[in-house]
Amino acid sequence: MIRSVVIVGGGTAGWMTASYLKAAFGSRIDVTVVESAQVSRIGVGEATFSTIRHFFDYLGLDEADWLPKCAGGYKLGIRFQNWRRPDEHFYHPFERLRMVDGFSLAEWWLALGDRSVPFDRACFITSALCEAKRAPRMLDGSLFVAGLDGPLGRSTLAEQRAQFPYAYHFDADEVARYLTAHATRLGVRHVVDSVEHVALDERGWIEHVVTAGHGPIAGDLFVDCTGFRGLLINQALGTPFESFLDVLPNNRAVALRVPREDAVEMSPYTTATAMNAGWMWTIPLFRRNGNGYVYSDQFIDPEEAERELRAAVAPGRDDLPANHIRMRIGRNRDSWVNNCVAIGLSSAFVEPLESTGIFFIQHGIEQLVRHFPDQRWDPATIAAYNERIARAVDGVKEFLVLHYRVARRDDTPYWKEAKNRPAPDGLDERLALAGSRLLDEETIYPSYHGFESYSWNAMNLGLGHVPAEPPAALHHLDPARARAEFDRLRAEAREMVAALPSCYEYLAKLNA
Template sequence: MIRSVVIVGGGTAGWMSATYLKAAFGESVDVTLVESAQVSRIGVGEATFSTVRHFFDYLGLAENEWLPKCAGSYKLGIRFENWRKPGEHFYHPFERLRGADGFSLAEWWLALGDRSQPFDRSCFITAALCEAKRSPRMLDGSLFVSSLDGSLGKSTLDEQRAQFPYAYHFDADAVARYLAEYGIERGVRHVVDNVTEVGQDSRGWISEVRTENHGVLTGDLYIDCTGFRGMLINKTLGVRFQSFEDVLPNNRAVALRVPRADATDMDPYTTATAMSAGWAWTIPLFRRNGNGYVYADQFITPERAERELRAKVAPDRDDLEANHIRMRIGRNENSWVHNCVAIGLSSAFVEPLESTGIFFIQHAVEQLVKHFPDQGFDQRMTAAYNRRINHAVDGVKEFLILHYRSADREDTAYWKDTKTRPLPDGVKAKLDLAESHLLDEETIYPHYHGFESYSWNTMNLGLGRIPLTARPALRHLDPTNALAEFAKLKAEAAEMVAALPSCYEYLASIND
């Protein structure tokens, strides 16, 4: 039996791992987390997937309890601005496509040929809620999709059956602190100290971590949450890191914390705005925004990137401190080697364009619980874990490559370069198919990676990669039911916009 786990590194990855293991195994597994007080945090605001609700529900944490303590807000989707041409935008929402007579509304949108309204406004309710800056919850706390309300209990990503309509924005540092309090109260041993050395036994397995002031810490299983440093997995065990920079060149970011001039003017979505050498994020927290610019340093210097970001989001605020970040883009060949599992940035990172950082942590710790070893460390279990982690990361990589290749923009050296970089065979095949017809669950990346076919199609249609014609079969079908579904969706959207409070109004009611 594995009786003890030592987690090296805190932050979101460390404390999500520690609290999840405690929630899963209780007193039967001792969990120690050691973190340095000197490690700086990014702390500019974090955006998530809607699936993160499984994590908080698993821990038994109610949204109206933890969200106000973490500067949290709602995310109904991502608004992509200027990815086709300046002034244009579209939404990638947390909402599956409806259908009529066996075909999705996206297929009918193509077939009917009415382009007076963009695809996203025609086929999703969420776009209208985003435009009106609405909360997904009524002032009494009820969800606008009542059938999806309520706790999921101890469910995992594997049990995700319906698309929950929102995710969160929050201050990642505040979430880490909140989870630390939760974990310590439930028995996680918290050691604040610097790790000076990682010991290995004769087999090359990790045997101990030495600290400056607390001596030697030992466990049966070690979790590396040391971020891009990869102190255990890379520096100690020598696991090879596979870079994705040949196909995803963005390798740096600069971030700012920006107060909103009007705190009540809160968008219920993340914004991703195309820039000269990458893209900029806006993440609205309860009383301020997190802003940043993700870029490829072969096309712009850090100094120029900072000036471009400041000019966009804070032109008169030279007092705001900029945080420059080097990003390691790619994944480890394997994230579990011997008795060490890397979770978070020490495992993989593929830039924050689709908010996959927290998702990768959640997926990894869930899979660790499902593949939790005994003292024999069955290598077949380890291999199964690594396959699932690698599949998820590689699927997101393909999805992000599609964003850049499909974007109808070639006005700078950076955007021209995105059209000439080598394409993995799988991505090329999908883009070729998308010229002819919309993708489906059989033709997107085949393994679990957090995104469904509606996401792939939403991005292609929004970015400008639109099939020349609809599927020929729809020419033989009566469009009456489809037209009725479009009308119903439009009416529901108008009803919800009228009934729901603003995002700020609802959040203010739970922050009192």
């Protein structure tokens, strides 16, 4: 039996893993986290998927408790700014498209021909809530969508049936600290020390890690949460890393923590703003914004990227320290090798354009529990784990490349080149299909990667990749029910905007 798990590296990945394994297996598994006090963390403010609620509910943690302690805010979607033309934006929300007579509202939007209201504003309630900066909960704590609230218990990503309407923004360092306290209360051993050597046995498996102050620490299963270093999976075991820079060339970022001058003006969405050589994130936390510029150093150097970022979000605030990050874009050929599993940045990373970092961690942890080994170390189980991780990462890669190939920006060398980058196998065929009809679950990337067909259509339509004609069947259907549904959606949006508190108002009450 596998009795002991040693997690090397703390941060969000390490403590999410430790907390989850303890919640899943209790005292039947000993969990140790070896965390260096000298290693700086990457976290500069995180945005998440709506599926993250499965993680916190699995641990039995209450949003009203952990969110205020982590400078948290709400995320109803992503606002894409300037990706088509300057001063234009659209939303990619957490909201499935409504159906009328077997066709989505997006298809009816094409058929009815009224383009005076943009697609996202016409087809989603969430866009109106984002524009009005509304919280997703009433002041009494009730959710604005009926029937979706309540604890999920020990459920997983695979059990997401309905689309939950929001995700979170939070300070990743504070989440790591919160989970450190939670996990150690559950019995996780916390060793603050530096790993100086990784000892392998005659098979090439990890036998123990040697720390500076605590000597050797042995285990059955080792989890590598050492970030881009890949101390165990890459450095000790020599696992090849497969770069995605051929299709996703952004390889650097610079980040700032910016206090908000007007604290009460708080957006319930992540903003991704197209810049000269990449894009800028804005992640609103309770009393500050996390801002960062993701770019390719083929088109701009770090100093100029920092100047461009400061001019956009913090003019005159040269006192704010900048965090420059070299990003390793791609994934390991295998995330599980011998008795070592890599989770988080040591496993895979793509640029944070769709907030997939925490999702990759959660998915990796859940699949580890599902494929947990015994003393046989079944090769088929390990291969199944690696296949699922690789497919999820590759699906996200393809979805992100879509953003650049479809974007209308062409005013700088960076954006001109974006149109001519290589595409992953299958993407060009999907984009050609999307030029004549909307995509569905049968025509998007076929393996699980966290994004449903409405996300693919929201990006294609928002970026201007619009089918030339609606489905021919709609010319033979009475549009009355569709028009009524559009009217109903607009009425519901007005009611929700009037009834819901602002994002800041609700979070101030929660923090109080």
